[in-house]
Amino acid sequence: MSAPAGGPSAGPRLTALDRAPRADAHERDENYQPVFVNARRKELDELLTRYPTKMAALLPALWIVQEERGWVSEPAMAEVAAVLGLTPAYVKGVVTFYTMYHQHPVGKYFVQVCTTSPCNVCGAEDVVRAFLKQTGASDLGATSPDGRFTVIEVECLGACGFATPVMINNEFLESVSADRVPSIVGALK
Amino acid sequence: MTEGKMISVTIEGRAVQVPEGTSMLEAAKVAGVLIPHYCYHPGLPVAGVCRMCLVEVEKSAKLAPACATSVAEGQVIHVHSDPARVARQGVLEMLLINHPLDCPICDQSGECELQDYTFAEGRKDSRYREAKRFNPVEDFGGDVVYVPNRCILCTRCVRFMEDVAHDPVLNVSERGDRAVIGKFEGQDLTHPWAGNVVELCPVGALLSKDFLNKARSWDLDRSASICPNCTQGCNTALESRDNVVVRMRPRPNEDVNKYFLCDEGRLNYRWLNRRDRVEFPHIRRGDALAPAGWDEAVEAAAAALRGRRVHVVASPSLSNEVLFQLAQVIARLGGTGVFRVRQGPEAPLDGVPGLSLRADRAANVRGAELLGFRRTETPLAGLANGDALLVADEELAGADAASLAAAAATAAAVVVIGTTLPSWAMRAAVMLPIANMAEEEGTFTNVEGRVQRYLQAKAAPGLARPGYAAMGDLLTALGDQTVNVVPSDVFRALAAAHAPFGGMTYEGLGLRGATVSAQAQPAALAAAT
Numbered sequence A: 001m002s003a004p005a006g007g008p009s010a011g012p013r014l015t016a017l018d019r020a021p022r023a024d025a026h027e028r029d030e031n032y033q034p035v036f037v038n039a040r041r042k043e044l045d046e047l048l049t050r051y052p053t054k055m056a057a058l059l060p061a062l063w064i065v066q067e068e069r070g071w072v073s074e075p076a077m078a079e080v081a082a083v084l085g086l087t088p089a090y091v092k093g094v095v096t097f098y099t100m101y102h103q104h105p106v107g108k109y110f111v112q113v114c115t116t117s118p119c120n121v122c123g124a125e126d127v128v129r130a131f132l133k134q135t136g137a138s139d140l141g142a143t144s145p146d147g148r149f150t151v152i153e154v155e156c157l158g159a160c161g162f163a164t165p166v167m168i169n170n171e172f173l174e175s176v177s178a179d180r181v182p183s184i185v186g187a188l189k
Numbered sequence B: 001m002t003e004g005k006m007i008s009v010t011i012e013g014r015a016v017q018v019p020e021g022t023s024m025l026e027a028a029k030v031a032g033v034l035i036p037h038y039c040y041h042p043g044l045p046v047a048g049v050c051r052m053c054l055v056e057v058e059k060s061a062k063l064a065p066a067c068a069t070s071v072a073e074g075q076v077i078h079v080h081s082d083p084a085r086v087a088r089q090g091v092l093e094m095l096l097i098n099h100p101l102d103c104p105i106c107d108q109s110g111e112c113e114l115q116d117y118t119f120a121e122g123r124k125d126s127r128y129r130e131a132k133r134f135n136p137v138e139d140f141g142g143d144v145v146y147v148p149n150r151c152i153l154c155t156r157c158v159r160f161m162e163d164v165a166h167d168p169v170l171n172v173s174e175r176g177d178r179a180v181i182g183k184f185e186g187q188d189l190t191h192p193w194a195g196n197v198v199e200l201c202p203v204g205a206l207l208s209k210d211f212l213n214k215a216r217s218w219d220l221d222r223s224a225s226i227c228p229n230c231t232q233g234c235n236t237a238l239e240s241r242d243n244v245v246v247r248m249r250p251r252p253n254e255d256v257n258k259y260f261l262c263d264e265g266r267l268n269y270r271w272l273n274r275r276d277r278v279e280f281p282h283i284r285r286g287d288a289l290a291p292a293g294w295d296e297a298v299e300a301a302a303a304a305l306r307g308r309r310v311h312v313v314a315s316p317s318l319s320n321e322v323l324f325q326l327a328q329v330i331a332r333l334g335g336t337g338v339f340r341v342r343q344g345p346e347a348p349l350d351g352v353p354g355l356s357l358r359a360d361r362a363a364n365v366r367g368a369e370l371l372g373f374r375r376t377e378t379p380l381a382g383l384a385n386g387d388a389l390l391v392a393d394e395e396l397a398g399a400d401a402a403s404l405a406a407a408a409a410t411a412a413a414v415v416v417i418g419t420t421l422p423s424w425a426m427r428a429a430v431m432l433p434i435a436n437m438a439e440e441e442g443t444f445t446n447v448e449g450r451v452q453r454y455l456q457a458k459a460a461p462g463l464a465r466p467g468y469a470a471m472g473d474l475l476t477a478l479g480d481q482t483v484n485v486v487p488s489d490v491f492r493a494l495a496a497a498h499a500p501f502g503g504m505t506y507e508g509l510g511l512r513g514a515t516v517s518a519q520a521q522p523a524a525l526a527a528a529t
């Protein structure tokens, strides 16, 4: 008998899964420790009750990962995809879209200096240079040799009247000038 | 959308009526006007991201994206007015700032929408003086390589994988001028239909590895054809260069395959170029087969068959026309006709109901059934003592030596028609070489009973002839008076003789095909069976 007209026959089906056996990527990495266990799992479950779909909880779920690990690794993206029923490719697209998710490890203190035009004319470049010098980070985006600091430039932090604003992790500092930088960094060491 | 309500619009001065809800872009097609576009594709959900389709609408303050705007009653749309052209020129200039324009080494060249529209309405030169962004070529797995520098981020590929294949392994990574198409480490474009992203990509960013650097598109000859690799009957274009098939691509048919072709079908064309073809008719002389002329060989075949019942083992990849001629031979002599079908795993394209790589890996299984051939796993089993055995383009691969020897002993004579000469066929009394499907025209009947034409794409080697013509001559030699050696004539006779095909004409099939009547019952092959 031939296959019934109109519909695929009930035979063996060739699917993408057959061709590329794809254990979830995070399961392939033996050393990977899942983020969403115990308290973090509870936190996520509680979060999911506040969104209409699991997909909608993607951004906060990624924040949990970043809080826990400091950055979002590929295996972590795969884990998020698995718990939210998305594909790793989709999660990666979102992670890479937003600059605030770190795709590489960063220092314990993540220093963001506004260098957009208003702050720039008020000397933001000097502030950046001072941070690089004091922390020992070799360049923007690079982490200091002691692993404690990463310095980057950001666009307008919304405090143009208080140039130069700096965010260190979740702390917001206003009116930072180059000469204040040594004491700020010193206090963190 | 109200059912049946029609909207009148004027596009480039041409008044047309289209159903309510039609996009401006589709309405323009009705008016015979092509609105340039990149992200829009009729087989994909509308994204509206490229802005290439901007058109001017009278009494509207802003230009409208034609792909994502439905027509409204009385609208007057200008595609080639200055504001629309200037806007699209701006879009093109933006698309080209980071584009390498390496057309001389780009496989897409000659069939590239970026080239075409830039030539048609782009700027003469670029005002961009900065360094261009660079990203390395990436292997996307399957048959696909990604050249990010050429990508215009239309997201057709992402939408195909997500909305049609339901296997969303592609994404847009990063954003702004850093954006590229990405995939997740370890997850490749291995979906059985993933190769379609190569056709969907309007530029040379997604390329087929199989076709990479093989030919320039303007050197290719293209013929409308049907995929010979399963019973779905996807419409294809066979592309050849210097008489060698180098690529098989989907040809749109809303009723069969939309715009798509599976990877297995797409990449399985090399057998059409086999070099081990038989180029001359052969006749047994003593212990060996010796080359002969067609007249002599046909006469010898007729002599071998005359007065005997015939057991025909036919390939279900032969056209309706060849199978019909074979059925006529059986009808004259009495006997049986059987075929067997190579099997493979089924692979549906989830987003298109009814479209699937079918388990039956031959194009004309349904046609063979409707013409009275019987499906079997043991094609030699029905051979009775004293019968003639006629094997038609079936290599009997996998049949064990013992059963072949037994068959040869049982058969009073063996006649082989085909494209190649397998070792068992050395026992044949006569071998008649025929064209393969790329070298002739004909029709296949697909799994849904749709009869579809395919055209010739290249020349047959040596003296090989289309099977319908060779069998027509054989029928004549057997005393048949109705000499049918032209495919349209053979089809007319077929339609007259077999009720399911009743009313169809070869010309009437066009390139879209027609469906056999729903109650179609297989014919009884011959009174003698």
Ligand code: SF4
Binding pocket: B099, B100, B101, B102, B103, B104, B106, B107, B108, B109, B110, B112, B113, B114, B115, B150, B203, B204, B205
């Ligand atoms: S994608 Fe088109 S425009 Fe770009 S290099 Fe290839 S042929 Fe040329």
Ligand code: SF4
Binding pocket: B150, B151, B152, B153, B154, B155, B156, B157, B158, B181, B200, B201, B202, B203, B205, B206
């Ligand atoms: S790879 Fe091709 S189809 Fe995909 S986004 Fe780029 S240009 Fe479009």
Ligand code: FES
Binding pocket: A114, A115, A116, A117, A118, A119, A120, A155, A156, A157, A158, A159, A160, A161, A165
């Ligand atoms: S420009 Fe620096 S805070 Fe707005």
Ligand code: FES
Binding pocket: B036, B037, B038, B039, B040, B047, B048, B049, B050, B051, B052, B053, B054, B065, B066, B067, B068
């Ligand atoms: S085709 Fe209309 S926005 Fe891309």
